[in-house]
Structure formats: structure tokens, C-alpha cells
Amino acid sequence: MASSKDYLDFVLDFLTDIDGISFKKMMGEYLIYSNGILFGGIYDNRFLIKKTPSVSNLSLKEEIPYPGAKPMYLIDSENKEEITDIILKLLSDLN
Secondary structure, eight states: OOOOHHHHHHHHHHTTTSTTEEEEEETTEEEEEETTEEEEEEETTEEEEOOOGGGTTSOOOEEOSSTTOOOEEEOOOOOHHHHHHHHHHHHHHHO
8 A cells, every 4th residue: 555645745744853854755665864864764655764873762662664674663743843753763863
């Protein structure tokens, strides 16, 4: 199932406090970047982020984005401040 542009827009609204957010559509899904660094994506209308040490202790649920892929963390919160905090921790590991 491909992800909807409406769901992408919904997620992007939560990411407005993070610098350099961009996305690329790929095979019906969306990859999400901050300043050119891939940190997550929208897969089957689920917002998933990479697993890194700084977010591994946050009790986030693991999900597989597509068959054969490594597990990622599901962001199911609708709290903008919480999402921003999680993404900033994740990005600190990727820089």
C-alpha cells in the first residue's frame, strides 16, 4: 500500500521546528531528511525513524517498513514537542 500525500503533510506539520526538513517520494513511499541526512520515512502511512543509540531507550515500538528491511521505530505520538525531541536526539547520532 502506498502512503498518502495527506499523511505526509500531517507528519511534516510536526517537523516544522527541525531545520532543513525535506522529502523524496520513492516507490509510493516518502523518505524524510534533515539537512540532507536521511532519518526516517513514511511507509504504509506509518512514520518510521532509524534506530540509533539515543532513541533506543525511549520505548518506541519497532516495525518493519517493508519486507526484508531492518526494523525501524514507529512514531505514533501526536505531541509536536515530543516528536521534535525524539528527532533531535536521533539526528545527534547521525551527524
